[in-house]
Amino acid sequence: MNSLKRNSGYMAAIVLAACLPQSALALSQYTGSVDFSYSITANNRNANGNLQFLSITDFLVVIPAVESSSSSYSSSYQEFSGLGELYSVSLAGQDSIAFGNSISEYFSDLKIGFSNNSHDLDDIYDIRIEFNYTLTAQTTGRFADTDVFFSYSNENFNLDELVVAHASSETNSFDQIVNSDSFSFVLAAGELENIYFQSAVVGQLEASVVPIPAAIWLFVSGMVGLIGLRSKQSIRS
Amino acid sequence: MKFPIIILTAICAVVSQGGQAHGPLPVPLIGVPIPPVPGLTDGPAPIVVNKPMAIALGKALFWDVNVGSDGVACASCHFHAGADNRVKNQLNPGTLKPHPDNQFDRLSSGQGGPNHTLNADDFPLVQYKNPFDKTSGRISNTDDVVASSGTFSGRFTGVSAFSGSNDNCQRSADSVFNVNGIGTRLVEPRNAPTMINAVFNHRSFWDGRGNNIFNGSNSWGDRDPDAGVWVQVNRRTVRKQALHLENSALASQAVATALSQLEMTCANRSIADIGRKLLQRKPLQYQKVHHEDSVFAPLNLTTSSASQLQPGLSTTYKDMVRAAFASKYWSNTGRGAFGAPVSGGLAYTQMEANFSMFFGLAIQLYESTLVSDQAPIDTALRDPDSYKPIGLTESERRGQEVFTESHCNLCHAGPAMTTAAIVSNSMLVTPTPNAFFGPDHSLRAFGPNAMGKELVDMAKDAGITEIPSIVMRDVTRNPSGQKLIDFGFFNTGVGDPENDPGLGGVDDFGKPLSFTAQYVQYLLGNYSEVKDRAVKHVHSCQFLTPLAWDLGFDFDFPAFFTLSADRQVDGSREGLAEISLRSKSCQDPAYAFIPTVAAATAAFNNPNDQKFAQGSKAAFKIPTLRNIELTGPYMHNGSMATLEQVIEFYARGGNFDNSNQSDFLTRTPMSNNPQKRADLLAFLKTFTDDRVRYEQAPFDHPELIVPNGHQGDDQFVESGHPLASALAKESFLLIPAVGANGKIDPVEPFLAP
Numbered sequence: 001m002n003s004l005k006r007n008s009g010y011m012a013a014i015v016l017a018a019c020l021p022q023s024a025l026a027l028s029q030y031t032g033s034v035d036f037s038y039s040i041t042a043n044n045r046n047a048n049g050n051l052q053f054l055s056i057t058d059f060l061v062v063i064p065a066v067e068s069s070s071s072s073y074s075s076s077y078q079e080f081s082g083l084g085e086l087y088s089v090s091l092a093g094q095d096s097i098a099f100g101n102s103i104s105e106y107f108s109d110l111k112i113g114f115s116n117n118s119h120d121l122d123d124i125y126d127i128r129i130e131f132n133y134t135l136t137a138q139t140t141g142r143f144a145d146t147d148v149f150f151s152y153s154n155e156n157f158n159l160d161e162l163v164v165a166h167a168s169s170e171t172n173s174f175d176q177i178v179n180s181d182s183f184s185f186v187l188a189a190g191e192l193e194n195i196y197f198q199s200a201v202v203g204q205l206e207a208s209v210v211p212i213p214a215a216i217w218l219f220v221s222g223m224v225g226l227i228g229l230r231s232k233q234s235i236r237s
Numbered sequence: 238m239k240f241p242i243i244i245l246t247a248i249c250a251v252v253s254q255g256g257q258a259h260g261p262l263p264v265p266l267i268g269v270p271i272p273p274v275p276g277l278t279d280g281p282a283p284i285v286v287n288k289p290m291a292i293a294l295g296k297a298l299f300w301d302v303n304v305g306s307d308g309v310a311c312a313s314c315h316f317h318a319g320a321d322n323r324v325k326n327q328l329n330p331g332t333l334k335p336h337p338d339n340q341f342d343r344l345s346s347g348q349g350g351p352n353h354t355l356n357a358d359d360f361p362l363v364q365y366k367n368p369f370d371k372t373s374g375r376i377s378n379t380d381d382v383v384a385s386s387g388t389f390s391g392r393f394t395g396v397s398a399f400s401g402s403n404d405n406c407q408r409s410a411d412s413v414f415n416v417n418g419i420g421t422r423l424v425e426p427r428n429a430p431t432m433i434n435a436v437f438n439h440r441s442f443w444d445g446r447g448n449n450i451f452n453g454s455n456s457w458g459d460r461d462p463d464a465g466v467w468v469q470v471n472r473r474t475v476r477k478q479a480l481h482l483e484n485s486a487l488a489s490q491a492v493a494t495a496l497s498q499l500e501m502t503c504a505n506r507s508i509a510d511i512g513r514k515l516l517q518r519k520p521l522q523y524q525k526v527h528h529e530d531s532v533f534a535p536l537n538l539t540t541s542s543a544s545q546l547q548p549g550l551s552t553t554y555k556d557m558v559r560a561a562f563a564s565k566y567w568s569n570t571g572r573g574a575f576g577a578p579v580s581g582g583l584a585y586t587q588m589e590a591n592f593s594m595f596f597g598l599a600i601q602l603y604e605s606t607l608v609s610d611q612a613p614i615d616t617a618l619r620d621p622d623s624y625k626p627i628g629l630t631e632s633e634r635r636g637q638e639v640f641t642e643s644h645c646n647l648c649h650a651g652p653a654m655t656t657a658a659i660v661s662n663s664m665l666v667t668p669t670p671n672a673f674f675g676p677d678h679s680l681r682a683f684g685p686n687a688m689g690k691e692l693v694d695m696a697k698d699a700g701i702t703e704i705p706s707i708v709m710r711d712v713t714r715n716p717s718g719q720k721l722i723d724f725g726f727f728n729t730g731v732g733d734p735e736n737d738p739g740l741g742g743v744d745d746f747g748k749p750l751s752f753t754a755q756y757v758q759y760l761l762g763n764y765s766e767v768k769d770r771a772v773k774h775v776h777s778c779q780f781l782t783p784l785a786w787d788l789g790f791d792f793d794f795p796a797f798f799t800l801s802a803d804r805q806v807d808g809s810r811e812g813l814a815e816i817s818l819r820s821k822s823c824q825d826p827a828y829a830f831i832p833t834v835a836a837a838t839a840a841f842n843n844p845n846d847q848k849f850a851q852g853s854k855a856a857f858k859i860p861t862l863r864n865i866e867l868t869g870p871y872m873h874n875g876s877m878a879t880l881e882q883v884i885e886f887y888a889r890g891g892n893f894d895n896s897n898q899s900d901f902l903t904r905t906p907m908s909n910n911p912q913k914r915a916d917l918l919a920f921l922k923t924f925t926d927d928r929v930r931y932e933q934a935p936f937d938h939p940e941l942i943v944p945n946g947h948q949g950d951d952q953f954v955e956s957g958h959p960l961a962s963a964l965a966k967e968s969f970l971l972i973p974a975v976g977a978n979g980k981i982d983p984v985e986p987f988l989a990p
Binding site for chain 2: 169170
């Protein structure tokens with residue numbers, strides 16, 4: 001190897017090193033999360049005010065429905081243990097890719113079941129659930145899109161709401177929705193009610209039309225060609 | 238009692254045979270109602286919850302080149318007054334023939350075939366020694382069609398959800414559309430008609446296959462039992478439900494076009510795949526949008542400024558769908574229930590699976606805004622009694638008389654200038670309190686005199702009555718006489734009837750396209766064969782010439798069911814309420830009969846009986862005449878370049894005599910009168926709305942890059958297209974973005990120098 005080639009090789013290494021941060025910039029990623037907390041209060045219309053026959057149970061299911069090799073999620077859940085307390089539930093999903101494309105989808109479903117197990121017809125419970133929620137969607141990189149859904153409903157759908165946060169590399173890369181709501185219902189002796197809180201975080205990424213490794217190969221082969229050309233010129237001259 | 242009716246009918250027949258003018262006057266489009274679509278934007282649970290946003294979505298989808306597999310938008314064939322004036326690579330060798338030879342012909346210029354550049358010498362495609370005299374001899378003929386070049390097609394394998402216009406498809410040179418084996422873009426088999434005022438058509442496409450009913454999935458309306466949309470019935474349940482949206486032929490048309498492998502797409506690609514490609518993207522991602530766009534600017538959807546036009550809207554398709562459509566059509570977050578791509582990959586989401594509905598309805602709502610009602614024929618002062626357009630020039634007024642005496646008005650009737658505008662025409666002749674149409678200085682009340690006033694009811698002469706009629710019986714050329722035919726369609730003998738079946742074709746299920754064929758099944762009592770519900774409610778008394786006829790005495794006419802034993806009251810199969818309905822708006826109450834099932838079966842099984850003769854073969858939808866000056870080439874096969882050639886065609890009584898041809902083709906008294914022809918031409922130009930000519934709102938549009946033939950000519954093209962080396966390199970036409978105020982240079986007629 002003559003000195004010219006060595007110099008070119010050094011130059012290539014310098015240029016390649018300079019390009020590396022750019023390839024890091026080509027990363028596409030999203031994060032999405034639903035955080036909500038709720039509290040439940042109840043009264044018995046019966047003069048004794050006894051709540052011993054009110055049963056409240058909760059059950060959480062988390063489903064990583066579609067995952068890529070790089071996506072991940074986290075979920076937290078405080079189990080219901082008594083009236084008047086605040087319980088937090090969350091679902092977060094994220095993905096980050098340097099090349100190619102990916103789709104990931106995470107769901108969680110919290111079911112809170114209420115039943116009035118009393119045999120006394122005077123035991124009528126007024127129940128109220130108050131909750132607040134934060135939906136956060138964020139993307140970075142060239143091609144990224146994430147939707148964060150939060151929906152809640154009761155058994156017969158007189159409570160039936162949907163909230164969507166959407167972040168996208170094409171428009172707004174950050175979206176956040178903070179809100180609160182409540183639902184009151186009456187449970188007569190022997191009656192049941194269920195309330196469902198469903199969260200979904202879905203994300204779609206594309207890092208680059210031309211994968212980064214291919215770009216590097218193109219660059220390197222181009223440099224090699226350039227070195228060869230310069231070498232020939234030097235010989236000719 | 239019945240004799241006077243028969244005598245009157247006979248007199249009418251003699252009058253019409255003599256070429257006397259009758260029938261409806263051309264009337265203004267101002268204030269004419271658009272056919273209503275119950276449940277679309279109204280009712281307890283409208284599908285569209287934000288109409289301006291749905292219109293914007295439709296405009297974006299219509300003009301976006303990303304919709305096609307290789308850079309073809311809906312607008313790519315509808316960019317010039319809603320039509321296509323490209324001249325290069327616009328020939329199809331007649332692929333709709335039952336057994337096509339797939340051979341291109343040499344046209345009159347001496348050239349032809351793929352990548353040929355059309356010129357004035359090529360037109361008309363069918364030529365006569367004396368253009369006004371058919372007996373002078375045909376000197377040129379072809380089964381080739383002048384239409385629109387579309388896609389290279391190929392087999393779809395996938396596409397980016399974010400970037401690039403072109404899908405990944407396995408592409409190769411087509412065996413028909415190529416020059417020396419190098420692939421050229423495929424060309425459609427029928428000419429692209431304008432979408433301006435197309436909202437008034439009861440059905441879409443030249444052959445009517447764009448059903449009046451939109452089923453949310455495809456163009457077949459109620460004919461497809463598997464069609465439907467996915468509905469989130471509540472937060473935890475999603476279900477596929479049938480959709481039955483009336484007066485939605487434009488939606489039916491849009492979804493079919495997007496999946497045409499001649500027009501826009503690669504094979505194995507569904508509209509859900511188009512949704513998957515587009516939903517994350519900015520609409521019009523690579524096309525500049527004018528800062529004064531009449532639809533996008535008021536919604537703050539454009540990022541352009543006067544100094545710099547920017548590509549794309551400031552939103553995504555996904556956000557537009559969510560804003561425009563009720564959440565029950567897109568809110569489900571799961572997959573698995575909605576099918577999966579043929580080409581592989583993740584199962585569809587609800588929003589992807591319902592993209593055919595979003596696509597069809599949004600485009601329909603956009604196209605419903607494209608009504609050109611400011612032409613001279615609309616704005617001219619009118620005689621308050623006769624409603625003739627007295628404000629037109631002398632020549633134009635004479636032209637209107639030629640138009641009527643040549644019976645053009647019997648097919649090109651009503652404000653949209655076609656009897657295919659079935660619903661709005663009927664609404665106009667229905668007396669409605671406080672309902673008027675026309676310019677402020679010449680308002681006309683809805684009612685029987687809406688389209689003129691004479692001794693006989695003028696609208697009715699064209700078959701237009703209060704109750705929309707979808708099947709008609711009319712007179713065609715001898716020897717066959719009366720024929721049943723879909724209302725709004727006719728055979729004028731433009732091309733050889735063997736070249737293209739038109740309305741006589743079949744649907745994807747092998748069933749006839751025509752309503753008429755189904756009506757015959759209804760008469761035969763084969764009710765399960767009647768898929769289009771409206772066919773079960775045809776009113777026989779509205780027929781221009783009767784099918785079953787109460788003469789008042791028993792005399793067996795071969796062309797009609799006249800014997801009392803052979804007929805029953807129309808509606809009697811359904812019950813009293815239907816009898817009462819079907820006796821309204823009659824041409825003649827004596828027509829309000831149908832044959833009994835027994836008589837119908839006997840007639841149907843007798844090969845010599847002509848009562849059920851149908852005129853569907855090579856019949857085509859009667860097109861609007863609005864902006865006709867600018868929308869050439871003309872006819873379903875694009876065979877005429879100028880209005881002069883069209884007038885010559887009618888003056889000589891059509892090209893190809895056949896038994897389905899309208900009887901009135903023989904009675905156009907223009908062949909020996911150049912003044913009449915000049916006046917008629919002047920009159921036809923009164924249908925041009927200057928807002929269309931200058932692309933002012935609502936006819937403004939984003940930038941569009943249209944494939945415009947291939948580098949080279951019909952003898953030589955250059956291979957090495959970026960999509961595949963076996964395809965020919967191509968040229969493009971840049972149509973700049975235009976804002977609400979339009980552009981300076983007018984849209985010119987086809988082949989204008």
